[in-house]
Amino acid sequence: MSQLLLDVNGLTMRFGGLVAVNGVNLKVKNRQIVSVIGPNGAGKTTVFNCLSGFYIPTEGSVMLKNKQIAGLKDYQISRKGLVRTFQHVRLFQKMTVIENMLVAQHRHLNTNLISGLFKTPNYRRLEQEAMDHAVHWLKEVDLLEFANREAGNLSYGQQRRLEIARCMVTQPELLMLDEPAAGLNPNETKQLDELIIKLRDEHEISILLIEHDMSLVMGISDHIYVIAQGTPLANGTADEIKNNPDVIKAYLGEE
């Protein structure tokens, strides 16, 4: 029996008089790929921003492993194991690929200035561990050969994969991907698809996904939530969603 990892209840976000998100419920179990879909402007990214601490939700609860995280700061949430990417790539463009991977492990390298200054054995060991960990994940996303290249010089698909790898070295339990396939060609989308499934099956984490590429969503999701105009519209498996008349109406309009 897989356990409940993320439990969102009645999430509501108001900006002044505008209700961007209204009473959204989400459940993500361990080792699950869950997608959030909806027409443009439905409030999907606002949901992500509430979950990751960019916004403090007006109402509702966000429980991660049975602990309330609504209202915590973004870095506190990421330290609790919920890490996200953005619609547009946010790598450290001027740093090398390997440096991007090392910065993400900064807080795991629990050393002080003195040990860094004198390069104590403990400091060296931790640095080496961080390096090994970074190399491991670069291999997983097939970017090891580019380790010393500036991140900004990678192709768009490679930058997307590096972003996921950078999230993974922080050892998250739930990875939130905001439109990871946007701007990728079909071949790159396929690689991404395989990577996401590998993260679930081999690395045993859960993934919460916002995506417009329906073939990607339908192909890999264990559960799908549909949001329209900030309000939950439907949820279920891929087949249930495909045949749901409300969903078809929201996407295509009424006949």
Add this chain to the structure above:
Amino acid sequence: MSEFSLYLLQQLINGLTIGSTYALIAIGYTMVYGIIGMINFAHGEIYMIGSYITFIVIAGLMSMGIVSLPIILIIALVVAMFMASTYGWAVERVAYRPLRGTNRLIPLISAIGMSIFLQNAVGISQGFRDVALPPMVTGGWALGNPADFEVTISYMQVIIFAVTFVTMTLLTLFISKSRMGRACRACAEDLGMTNLLGINTNKVIALTFIIGAALAAIAGLLLGLYYGVVNPFVGFIAGLKAFTAAVLGGIGSIPGAVLGGLILGVTEAMTAAFFPSEYKDVVAFGLLITILLFRPSGLLGKPEIEKV
């Protein structure tokens, strides 16, 4: 060599001396700007405080009967760097951090207020008039024929070059190799994302203020000894010059700050060589305006790329 070229060489040496201290101060402006996009107008005052602490420590040690010059200088350097860093840290904590995330203009005004506050606080406690120190480091090398023109490099100038060079090397190593340096670069590129990766960015920001202040204190010690005189207002003009150097080289870029400092120092010295020395600021700031007209991002700064 002709007398004229020897004269130019002398001016070049003098210009590089002043320029390297501008560079030390400019790094504080450029690092803080690089990370939080704010001009720390109280940075010049940190330099001034570094000078005062140097004078106080030297006077104290001499009155205790310590005469060894290297010991005096090293103790003065360590104490000045430590005290100035404390000031730099406190200024950020008290006057800037609570205002972060507000309109950009607000921390700027706070910084100007801090600058005036520090000038007057030092003035009240130490007096508003010049404080002088007898020359500590005297002598130098003379090159050329004493009959016509002699180029002299004083030992003080040598110390300034050496200390600046060592400091810059250590800073470069720190930024490029160390774990905290890596975090600094990450913050400079994307503060929000760095925060999201679980790094305490407040600590990194505080560290840049501390490093900047320590470097300003080194400049305070060097220039204090070079001129032998300090008053509560020396930070204003030195800060302005260093800020100019940072902008000239491309604000946000550390090599740019060094290059900008050296160019500014040499320009000033060369101007003073041919015109009345009052013109040196006119030419220096004229150069700044000219470069900004043709290269708004400075010599080594990268042009802002519009984010899509």
